[in-house]
Amino acid sequence: MAKISKIEAKERIGFLRRELERHNHNYYVLNSPTISDFEFDLLMGELQGLEKMFPDLVSADSPTMHVGSDIVAGFEQVAHRYPMLSLGNSYSIGEMEEFDARIAKAVSSPYSFSCELKFDGTAICLTYRGGSLVRALTRGDGAKGDDVTRNVVNIPSIPKHLKGSGYPGEFEIRGEIYMPFEAFERNSAERIENGDEPFANPRNAASGSLKLQNPEEMKSRGLDCVLYHILGENLPFRSHAEAIAAAASWGLPVSEYSRKAGSIGEAVQYIEYWDSKRHDLPFATDGIVIKVDELDLQRRLGMTAKSPRWATAYKFRPEQALTQLISIDYQVGRTGAITPVANLDPVPLSGTTVKRASLHNRDQMDLLDIHIGDYVYVEKGGEIIPKITGVELSRRPDDAGPAVFPTVCPDCGTPLVRDESQAKHYCPGISTCPTQIKGRLIHFTTRKAMDIHAGEATVEALYEKGFLKDLPDFYSLTKEQLMTLDGWQDKSCDNLLESIRQSLEVPFGRVLYALGIRHIGQANASMLASHFGNIDNLMSASRDELLQIDEIGDVMADSLIDYFRSEKGREIVSALKAVGLKMSTEGTEKVRISDRLEGSTIVISGNFSISREEMKALVEAHGGRNSGSVSGKTTYLLAGEKAGGEKLRKAEKLGVRVITEDDFYKIVEE
Ligand code: IVH
Numbered sequence: 001m002a003k004i005s006k007i008e009a010k011e012r013i014g015f016l017r018r019e020l021e022r023h024n025h026n027y028y029v030l031n032s033p034t035i036s037d038f039e040f041d042l043l044m045g046e047l048q049g050l051e052k053m054f055p056d057l058v059s060a061d062s063p064t065m066h067v068g069s070d071i072v073a074g075f076e077q078v079a080h081r082y083p084m085l086s087l088g089n090s091y092s093i094g095e096m097e098e099f100d101a102r103i104a105k106a107v108s109s110p111y112s113f114s115c116e117l118k119f120d121g122t123a124i125c126l127t128y129r130g131g132s133l134v135r136a137l138t139r140g141d142g143a144k145g146d147d148v149t150r151n152v153v154n155i156p157s158i159p160k161h162l163k164g165s166g167y168p169g170e171f172e173i174r175g176e177i178y179m180p181f182e183a184f185e186r187n188s189a190e191r192i193e194n195g196d197e198p199f200a201n202p203r204n205a206a207s208g209s210l211k212l213q214n215p216e217e218m219k220s221r222g223l224d225c226v227l228y229h230i231l232g233e234n235l236p237f238r239s240h241a242e243a244i245a246a247a248a249s250w251g252l253p254v255s256e257y258s259r260k261a262g263s264i265g266e267a268v269q270y271i272e273y274w275d276s277k278r279h280d281l282p283f284a285t286d287g288i289v290i291k292v293d294e295l296d297l298q299r300r301l302g303m304t305a306k307s308p309r310w311a312t313a314y315k316f317r318p319e320q321a322l323t324q325l326i327s328i329d330y331q332v333g334r335t336g337a338i339t340p341v342a343n344l345d346p347v348p349l350s351g352t353t354v355k356r357a358s359l360h361n362r363d364q365m366d367l368l369d370i371h372i373g374d375y376v377y378v379e380k381g382g383e384i385i386p387k388i389t390g391v392e393l394s395r396r397p398d399d400a401g402p403a404v405f406p407t408v409c410p411d412c413g414t415p416l417v418r419d420e421s422q423a424k425h426y427c428p429g430i431s432t433c434p435t436q437i438k439g440r441l442i443h444f445t446t447r448k449a450m451d452i453h454a455g456e457a458t459v460e461a462l463y464e465k466g467f468l469k470d471l472p473d474f475y476s477l478t479k480e481q482l483m484t485l486d487g488w489q490d491k492s493c494d495n496l497l498e499s500i501r502q503s504l505e506v507p508f509g510r511v512l513y514a515l516g517i518r519h520i521g522q523a524n525a526s527m528l529a530s531h532f533g534n535i536d537n538l539m540s541a542s543r544d545e546l547l548q549i550d551e552i553g554d555v556m557a558d559s560l561i562d563y564f565r566s567e568k569g570r571e572i573v574s575a576l577k578a579v580g581l582k583m584s585t586e587g588t589e590k591v592r593i594s595d596r597l598e599g600s601t602i603v604i605s606g607n608f609s610i611s612r613e614e615m616k617a618l619v620e621a622h623g624g625r626n627s628g629s630v631s632g633k634t635t636y637l638l639a640g641e642k643a644g645g646e647k648l649r650k651a652e653k654l655g656v657r658v659i660t661e662d663d664f665y666k667i668v669e670e
Contacts, residue, residue: 009054016047017062024068028207030642032200036379037286038318041089065305067142070122070207075138075146075660081172082231084125084139086306087289089313093268096290099312100264106309107297113261114240115270117278118287118313119226121178122207124152126227129170131162131250138210142306148210150662152177154219162250168232173247175227179206180283183222202284213641213661214609224283226255239293257281260293271314278316279350287315320377321354322392323347327372328359328403330410334439335518336427338416340365340405342376342388350380357386362405363423373400411435419555426518431568437470438463440516444471448522449514450506453499461485471515472575474500508534508582509613515572518559526613527551528560534584535573539564549628551612596668597624601633605647606640608661615640615661622668630656638664 004012023040027033033040044064051058059065067086071077090096103111123139136152137145152158155177179187184202187209191198199205209221230243237243241260248254257274261267271288278285292298292310301309324345331339340359347354357378359365368391370376375395380386405425408415414429427433430440441459445452452474454462462468467481477500482493506514509526512535520528531549532538538560546557563569577583602619604612604626615638616626630637630650637643637651637658651658659667 004050004053006054006057009050010057013047013050013054013057013062016043016050019043020047020063024063028068028070032204036318037315038091041091041315067139067306069141070138070211071140071144071146075148075211077140077144078135078137078147079144080125080137080140080142081127083303084123084137084142084145084174085303085308086142087311087313088307089287089315091315091317093271093314096268096271096312096314097264099290100267103292103297103301103310106301109294109297111297112293113264113267114244114258114291114293115261115267116228116255116258116289116291117274117281117285118289118315119176119178119228119255120201120203120284120286121176122203122210123174124148124177124210124225125172125174126152126158127170127172128162128167131167133158133160146211150215151210151212151218154215155223155225157225157253159251162252164250166246167250168235171230171232171235173227173252174229174231175225175253177206177210177223177225178202178283179209179222180224182282183224187221211641212609213607217609225253227252228255228258228289237295239295240291240298241293243295261290275316285316287313289313318379319350320379320389321347321349322375322377323354325370325372325374325376325388325403328365330406332409332411332427332433332435334436334443334516336409336430336433336436337518338406338409338425338427340403344376344378347378349378349386352380354378354380354386357388359388361423362418362425365403365405370403371396371400372403373397409433430566431470434463440471441468441474443516444474444514446514449510449516450474450503451499452496452503454496458485458496471572472579474503475576475579504580504582506582508585511576511581511583512538515563515569517563517569519556520559523607523611523613524551524556526611529585530613530616534586535577536583539570539573592623593618593621594668595623596670597622597635600624600635601627602636602638603627603630603634603647603651604638604640606643608640612640618668630654636664636667 048064125137127135136149138148139145179202184205188198209218212218244254259270267290298310326343329341331341342357342359375392376388377390378386379389409427412429412433414427416425417428418425430436442456444450445454479493482488509529512529513522513525543557543561546552602624604615608615619626630647632654634656637656639658
């Protein structure tokens with residue numbers, strides 16, 4: 001490390017700690033990392049180096065001293081019986097050898113290693129008492145974790161009751177909950193179809209799913225589990241391998257890929273084998289864990305504040321490939337967003353052949369100063385779409401010219417506009433751009449929108465034939481028109497027409513979502529519908545009125561204003577109103593279930609197993625009053641998944657009781 005003065009070090013340490021805490025929050029709480037593990041580890045390594053160089057700048061609250069916390073609102077927190085630690089890690093074989101040398105120095109007896117895959121999921125701690133699963137906790141902050149038992153019981157590979165005999169009366173077993181690639185791809189496709197933001201990678205998908213408040217939904221996510229560490233008092237095992245074999249005999253899921261190594265040389269062979277073969281596995285791994293196998297030696301080696309001295313992790317570097325950029329397509333999305341997608345000279349990477357990669361936006365292209373013909377580095381960070389992370393300038397061909405981001409829409413020629421807040425370019429031609437019109441038509445038919453039973457290909461064919469020019473045309477489609485489609489017969493025509501007729505009953509919130517207004521997802525559409533009651537109130541709301549609503553920020557407010565001010569937006573709404581779609585919540589009867597919440601004021605925050613609007617309706621149905629902000633008058637803060645930190649802090653300060661969705665049901669059902 002270069003020479004650095006103490007003043008400079010102090011400043012850099014402060015910066016690195018803030019950055020690392022921010023990234024820990026993005027990773028563990030928001031499930032939405034903005035840097036790769038590799039980049040995170042580089043920052044952590046730099047901070048560790050500086051703290052070593054300036055020991056008096058070390059502080060107990062430094063991210064080098066504690067594990068990142070995954071605690072979210074909505075789950076009960078329970079203290080861990082044994083702290084749940086992290087592992088030291090490195091990207092170099094040399095450091096694995098240093099790990100071995102440290103052990104050799106500390107112990108005099110012979111030792112061996114258990115070599116295991118490092119599963120890329122989210123850590124879990126299960127407690128079995130009398131052979132039955134009694135509790136499942138996440139790692140949390142290492143000292144206490146979230147109690148996710150009600151979700152974990154829905155993971156088929158985790159036994160509720162052990163089989164065989166000889167298991168201790170009570171013990172803990174820790175491991176990883178992960179989402180196999182097959183489930184990840186299925187869930188991602190579903191999310192894209194529903195217009196939800198896809199998961200960043202299988203790890204985020206697993207931890208996000210484990211924290212869902214709706215166990216049914218969580219069940220459908222297809223999570224799996226592998227267990228790799230048993231803890232308890234007076235356990236009868238001499239080695240880790242023996243303990244894991246016993247766990248397997250009780251029906252617990254353990255890894256079939258673990259191997260014993262008699263020396264660090266053998267462990268390195270295991271690392272090298274999996275570094276090249278890991279892409280053949282049906283789940284994500286981010287490295288290899290080596291553990292001293294003898295339990296008495298593990299006890300003797302002990303722990304540091306953050307990790308055991310008897311185990312370490314070798315992390316795989318994200319695999320990169322170098323290939324030539326042939327051209328760039330500028331794709332137009334349903335809402336007009338332009339995404340540059342690189343066409344590459346096909347190159348093998350992590351088990352697949354990569355032909356295309358995302359360039360995100362114009363800023364990213366400018367940053368890379370990318371030229372057509374350049375040799376570029378592509379990486380797959382667990383994401384489905386690979387990304388371009390760098391340009392190999394030394395190989396730039398003489399005739400390579402800079403890639404030029406278009407100024408007009410590649411589909412319809414309308415000049416593009418830039419949305420500063422999103423660093424994205426958009427085609428504003430909502431009424432002229434064929435891609436946007438087709439995208440809007442398809443979105444309108446989806447299950448969570450109008451649920452019209454026409455596939456994408458049918459919608460496109462009807463558009464090409466001129467029968468569907470925009471949304472209102474669904475309601476004037478005729479059987480004769482449908483019969484002109486290839487292979488369509490009486491029955492298929494009738495089915496489609498019937499589903500169109502039924503869509504007239506779809507409630508206002510879903511109609512609003514079906515309009516496909518940029519940035520307005522399903523949950524916000526239903527919230528807006530019940531807040532404003534009808535489309536006219538919503539259309540005449542000012543930007544300020546919109547911003548007063550908790551969930552609405554600048555981006556959404558601007559998008560709503562733009563849509564309802566545009567001639568096309570107004571035309572679509574009035575035509576849909578004329579054909580009889582529901583444009584108000586009227587007739588959606590307010591039911592009264594009980595008076596249990598009479599006189600109570602409730603603030604809800606976060607996500608629940610039902611939509612927030614349904615939750616609010618439930619509060620009212622039990623006689624309660626909803627309020628948007630926590631004050632001295634608040635009776636309960638009902639906190640769901642990802643509840644607002646600000647609201648939680650305020651509730652704590654004012655002594656307002658914070659309740660979970662389960663607590664809520666208990667209160668109203670008492
Ligand atoms: S052993 C006290 N074994 O990696 C040591 N951990 O980056 C406990 N992990 O917190 C950990 N695969 O969540 C162990 N085969 C494996 C693992 C593994 C994945 C996770 C675990 C740990 C993290 C450290």
